[in-house]
Amino acid sequence: MTEQQENLIPVFIMGKQYMVPAGLTIMKAMEYAGYKLVRGAGCRGGFCGACATVYRIQGDPKLYFGLACQTVVQPNMYLAQLPFFPARRATYNTTQLEPTPTTLFGLYPELLRCLGCGTCTKACPQQIDVRAYMAAGMRGDIARMADLSFDCIMCGLCAARCPAEEAQYNIAILARRLYGRYLAPRSKHLEDRLEEIRNGKFDAEIQALKNMSVDELKARYRARDIEPGD
Amino acid sequence: MSGYPPEMQESIRLVEATRPRRLKETFPTMTLEEREAILKAYHPDYKDETFRAIRVGVSKGQRMPLELADIVEGRPHIGPDFDLSDPIAETDVLVIGGGGAGVSAALLAQENGAKVILVTKLRLGDANTMMAQGGIQAADRPNDSPAIHYLDVIGGGHFTNIPELVEALVTDAPFVIQWLEELGMMFDKEPDGTMVEAHGGGTSRRRMHSARDYTGAEIMRVLRDEARNREPDITVIEFSPAIELVLDDKRQIAGAVVMNLETGAKGYIKAKAVILATGGGGRLHYQGFPTTNHYGATADGVVLAYRVGAPLGYLESMQYHPTGAAFPEQILGLLVTEKVRGLGAQVVNKYGDQFVYPLEPRDVESAAFIRECARGNGVVTPTGQPGVWLDSPMIDIIHGPGTIQRALPAMVRQFARFGIDITKEPMLVYPTLHYQNGGVRLKADGSTEIPGLYIAGEVSAGVHGHNRLMGNSLLEILVFGRRSGRSAALWAHQARPGTPTLAHLEKWNRELEEMGVDTEVVSPILLPDYTRHQ
Ligand SMILES: Cc1cc2nc3c(=O)[nH]c(=O)nc-3n(C[C@H](O)[C@H](O)[C@H](O)COP(=O)(O)OP(=O)(O)OC[C@H]3O[C@@H](n4cnc5c(N)ncnc54)[C@H](O)[C@@H]3O)c2cc1C
């Protein structure tokens, strides 16, 4: 194909110019340019945070942030990947923690040094209000921090931009795990079921199913009653 | 402004016009006979010319997709003379693969007293597990039971599943949910603690547990965080895929050779037990289909286990997820979670009419989409990709405004990036390569035919028979990850290792030659090649 037919546009990958088809994601554009990715590509679907990318458009002083697998290239984009960020991570044993503000501050004393500047929020490719979840953390509100940070894919862009050297996403997962383990209401029906299984309530029925011929199973399967939607 | 071109918007008008009427309609489900007929006529698994039998190894004669057969019959990265005398590391249990199966196996092996090394191809958690949105099944509501779950699983699998494996799956399920909660996973719950549970394709009870539409991500990041807390008992080595398994002179497992993806350096990791948890193979793009899978899904585990003599099974059936994104082009093949249908979105053709019950088992649903498009009732995008509409705005009408945003934030975000508001406009979908039903044959304790080799997750075969239901895979990886972790640790405690050798490669190379397999393919292939070749 000729360049006209393909509608090629210039992009700068780590400073070097390549012509790539308009409409590609940054990730596919890099591959089009000849990069066989090892770092900087994981799920290719916006879930893993492997492809954090920083870019600028020629003539525009602003820095932009995005996921290479989810962001479409623009003409004269200068881009660099940030496939790894050396953020600090505390080590802990969740079974021995208490779901209290002291736990958060003890494991991550730097949490209290957040300046509230909001640079992290601007960098987040998930449009999470990172500053807000950090503020919740500073108030010791674990449930709120867990809720607000839930969509975090741990890409590291917030930490890379933070003047206070926070590891926001590592603090956030601690908050979520504390919430999930200690603060979320327990499910009675789950506990009842575990008890029933331990007491062997379903053993005979399952044994019978295991020994059934395919024809018998088919008949049973056809006769299932289906619970209505909601 | 809509992200859809005008021609597609015209069809959307029709979808909107039929919506009020459809809100009161339920399309009838197919009988087992109708299901069978549509599968034979339209499912990709029935395209004979895209399959062939493999010519070497213990499962010689088994049919599988051409692309997979080529790599299963590939040449090893190393020769039989590769030096095993100076291992780069030594451990009780070596886990290969850093997805949900591998990490849960590592945790359980460690809890059972083993020293663990986990090697993975990319970063820890760069895996299909991270991408799962919809949910995880477990029969824990009063109107449900493991026996009912059993029947759903085996019916969904066309009655070809291994009964002992299904039994393990359904009876461990509620325990897995509890384990995840204790690790700190945040499930969707009512204020009183009752789990929010939805239907999935082929379920007769609502038993799909979720964590918004980041269910797999939530599981994966919690497991990963836990594994990191257990260093150095669990040592993780990233960007170091296994390229060959190693046996000893007694034909027991003795570790694996791994390769540093960045430097190319190869080294032997000696281990008393190995757990293979390498996931699936969507990136082989069978029949040219796009895929939902992560970048490293290249069926490596099937190749590795087969070369040391572990039998394969069920590889003649692949799962195509009915709702892959068909528009826009940038996200072609990406998964639109089944939860969208679970919440009430119907599937309609270009005229806005329903043509299939939205929650048939996946293979049947996919075949129905392919048939509808073959009949000319699909919508065709500007790039020529056909598709049918998934009428997402119905969800807010049924459950109240804000439901889509609350229950499907990942989906809303994906499409919003391309100017499509799925709370107001439907999504165009077409089947995409999603899941490897088959793989290496598994036993209920996680073991294989090779002493000391354990297996868990999508790389394994038998749990789901010829078709997996949504939500049973996240369940499977944890059920069998935990089982194999425990079994491998127990094995390691009493193992009597012999002398490591690569004798199996001499045999393999000889067999290739005898069968006249003259191949250039070096496998496992580790990563697909998407670079443009000029
Ligand atoms: C988009 C998507 C949505 C899904 N949604 C659902 C859902 O809602 N419910 C459900 O139950 N299931 C779902 N599934 C299926 C389910 O997520 C997977 O089947 C399951 O997570 C597989 O887990 P695993 O640990 O076996 O493999 P993976 O999670 O894929 O992990 C395998 C790991 O092994 C690594 N690896 C591969 N080769 C090598 C090698 N040679 N050496 C070392 N490491 C290697 C990989 O890089 C990866 O880290 C979904 C799948 C996808 C792709």
Ligand code: SF4
């Ligand atoms: S960038 Fe750092 S200092 Fe600024 S608000 Fe975010 S966490 Fe706080």
Ligand code: SF4
């Ligand atoms: S909160 Fe930070 S780590 Fe999480 S997605 Fe946003 S930028 Fe990435």
Ligand code: FES
């Ligand atoms: S590759 Fe996983 S988020 Fe982009």
